[in-house]
Amino acid sequence: ETAVFQTPNYHVTQVGNEVSFNCKQTLGHDTMYWYKQDSKKLLKIMFSYNNKQLIVNETVPRRFSPQSSDKAHLNLRIKSVEPEDSAVYLCASSPHWGGSTGQLYFGEGSKLTVL
């Protein structure tokens, strides 16, 4: 049963455009993440938030910016997309922060295609 909801599931756009992906979790978790899964299926963490505060910000281009209004929501904005941004963006949540079990609950993903 899905408890991490992502929209949109698919988005096709052109280079230079702005894109936003939304994520909401109904599990009551404190921590949320954005992962990027590329064409080779590699999963790389981009950001993590604990209770609306940014905890992890991996080395991603500055055109990527996360936004969190409360601990149940974590959105991702890409200001000016590039071809290498084509990927599946996976939102995830976990119950705890700081030495937790680290178990992640993933959304279905948002597939971005940049033409």
Place this chain on the structure above:
Amino acid sequence: GDSVTQTEGLVTLTKGLPVMLNCTYQTTYSPFLFWYVQHLNEAPKLLLKSSTDNKRTEHQGFYATLHKSSSSFHLQKSSVQLSDSALYFCALSEASNTDKVVFGTGTRLQVSP
């Protein structure tokens, strides 16, 4: 930094045979290890997890034992089924204040009739 190594990119087996998918890790912290499974066009889902040294953990016929002495957490099943065909990720959680989960490169398991 922390890392996870999965040596096989693709494993192809006939149903009914046993399988072992390799996973080794590096960390300076106390490790939590996980196996996630991702079926085609689906999200990754947790399959197994462990932080206890030398204790076997099992779920849905799969099992793994965390061996801190060899930094390994290999995934095994005694008899694979067609429905086991999927992408399997080994992952490591840093027991630190960043709560970051690092994934291996994944192993695709293809089970044939």
